[in-house]
Amino acid sequence: MATPQSHFRFLAFSLSIIHISLFLSTTATQLPLLEEQDTPITHFQRYLRINTAHPTPDYTSAVSFLKAQAQSLGLKTQTLEFVQGKPVLLLTWPGSNPSLPSLLLNSHLDSVPAEPEKWLHNPFSAHRTASGAIFARGAQDDKCIAIQYLEAIRNLKSQSFTPHRTIHISLVPDEEIGGIDGAAKFVESEEFNGLNVGFALDEGQASPGDEFRVFYSDRVPWNVKIRAKGRPGHGSRMYDGSAVENLMESVEVVSRFRESQFDVVKAGKALNGEVVSVNPVYVKAGVVSEDGFAMNVQPSEAEAGFDLRLTPTTDPEEMRRRIAEEWAPAVRNMSYEIIEKGPLRDYMGRPLMTATDDSNPWWSVFKQAITSVGEKLSRPEILASTTDARYLRQKGIPVLGFSPMKNTPILLHDHNEHLKDTVFMKGIQVYESLISSLSTFTEASH
Ligand SMILES: [Zn+2]
Known part of the structure; x- marks a missing residue:
């Protein structure tokens, strides 16, 4: 591989050749074919x-x-x-x-x-x-x-x-x-x-x-963020409903849904694009300290992000209900945000599929x-x-x-x-x- 310097030297050398050839062609009506x-x-x-x-x-x-x-x-x-x-x-x-x-x-x-x-x-x-x-x-x-x-x-x-x-x-x-x-x-x-x-x-x-x-259809991406709130407390105490514990419970529910979809693909009953995919993309929690995170504090907030891909026949209402009731239930102090990255139905309300x-x-x-x-x-x-x-x-x-x-x-x-x-x-x-x-x-x- 050439270093940047030697590359420049080479370029300068070839430019000078072009220069000379231009100079030599007296009938300079046509440029030399460099293309x-x-x-x-x-x-x-x-x-x-x-x-x-x-x-x-x-x-x-x-x-x-x-x-x-x-x-x-x-x-x-x-x-x-x-x-x-x-x-x-x-x-x-x-x-x-x-x-x-x-x-x-x-x-x-x-x-x-x-x-x-x-x-x-x-x-x-x-x-x-x-x-x-x-x-x-x-x-x-x-x-x-x-x-x-x-x-x-x-x-x-x-x-x-x-x-x-x-x-x-x-x-x-x-x-x-x-x-x-x-x-x-x-x-x-x-x-x-x-x-x-x-x-x-x-x-x-x-x-x-x-x-x-x-391909006759695309899956539709949804970015889903779920947030948990809970009582903060000392790291030594066991109590119900801390934010991270709350979030972990939801993550388990999401994982089970993910498996139910992935199992169909693994069993060869559907192609990748024919099921709803869910993948965790980030988890955010912890009380920041000088050397990382405070290990003896249970934080009051925790959040996780998921990349979802809906198939054209997924019922968006059913998916929203699942997220609201199962993934981020308000009764457990959870909230959520769904960012829909594109349309799910056409202007007539039909799934976005080409027959x-x-x-x-x-x-x-x-x-x-x-x-x-x-x-x-x-x-x-x-x-x-x-x-x-x-x-x-x-x-x-x-x-x-x-x-x-x-x-x-x-x-x-x-x-x-x-x-x-x-x-x-x-x-x-x-x-x-x-x-x-x-x-x-x-x-x-x-
Ligand atoms: Zn492309």
């Missing part, structure tokens, strides 16, 4: 090199790069800014019948941070190994799909394909921090309303097996488009975490979460996130099939 070749892979690498990791995502550079790519394809571009510094880039390929509901392809611009020292290759270098693995933060989540959408459109355009439905690509900020200033604002806008979206695709996840995975059966004509077209390129889908799943798809589903729009990566380890948010070039290229072909099928299918109105 790499123009291929789908190099487009992907260039996008990956733009650091859009939190907490300081470079949205400006990402948007200007993607905008230039879209303009080279003749797509219409529009940059919307609902929150300053957080752009939504909207790209449009008008269909021959613009009265039909449109097809929306969504992807987020941002990524989670990376710890470079724990990676084999710099996470923003988009290094491609001899075996074709492209290492970068965002390689799987989800910069691959943004470039695949564009490259698929490039190929379709070169075949003179004309969509019936209008196709939109939305590139949104802040998905990784909840999408509040991104997709959530976008779907509430007049501009979004004007798109008349009939069906959407959003990100999915890699599949270690030979079949693609597809994956014959009742949804888009599903049949989607499935057919996958099989027509010789690929297979595994059983549709509920995503264990969340994506921006929930905001679209909240509007009553059918959305499938799909990232065409098979025979690929699941590395989102992990060190050494990478994607193989051949898998990336295959994905473009899959999207060609999906975009052409979904945009020419005319039966479904919504």
Whole structure:
């Protein structure tokens, strides 16, 4: 590995070479070609090199790069800014019948941070190994799909394909921090309303097996904090109803609920996303002293935090009742706070799920488009975490979460996130099939 100093020396050396070559070219009308070749892979690498990791995502550079790519394809571009510094880039390929509901392809611009020292290759270098693995933060989540959408459109355009439905690509900020200033604002806008979206695709996840995975729903996160109060007292005294003792009793109740859910997964009767998950994330108690905590004082307050993920069919009222009556009962001097991180039902009060059966004509077209390129889908799943798809589903729009990566380890948010070039290229072909099928299918109105 090069030290920063030697890296600078190398940079200075290469700059001087460029200088000389510029000086030598007397017909300086054309700048020397410093750029790499123009291929789908190099487009992907260039996008990956733009650091859009939190907490300081470079949205400006990402948007200007993607905008230039879209303009080279003749797509219409529009940059919307609902929150300053957080752009939504909207790209449009008008269909021959613009009265039909449109097809929306969504992807987020941002990524989670990376710890470079724990990676084999710099996470923003988009290094491609001899075996074709492209290492970068965002390689799987989800910069691959943004470039695949564009490259698929490039190929379709070169075949003179004309969509019936209008196709939109939305590139949104802040998905990784909840999408509040991104997709959530976008779907509430007049501009979004004007798109008349009939069906959407959003990100999915890699599949270690030979079949693609597809997601028809997300779980909804709730942050639950439970607090106990109790009589303080000397550490030597045994009495009922101290704050910590109170909290521990609740923690046992929560643990039993957790086990009841986890047992179903362990028994192979449900996938991870199909049960309610509860995980303790912090415990706070104790009277602080100089060397840590006072060991002879029973504190008067104690608190614990839990990460809950509700399935789309969880009854939120039943869950609230459980928390109020069993986890933090007022009769035991307990209180609680629930922070709901997103909608649980759509605007009609329906669970946020997209049908994956014959009742949804888009599903049949989607499935057919996958099989027509010789690929297979595994059983549709509920995503264990969340994506921006929930905001679209909240509007009553059918959305499938799909990232065409098979025979690929699941590395989102992990060190050494990478994607193989051949898998990336295959994905473009899959999207060609999906975009052409979904945009020419005319039966479904919504
Ligand atoms: Zn993502």
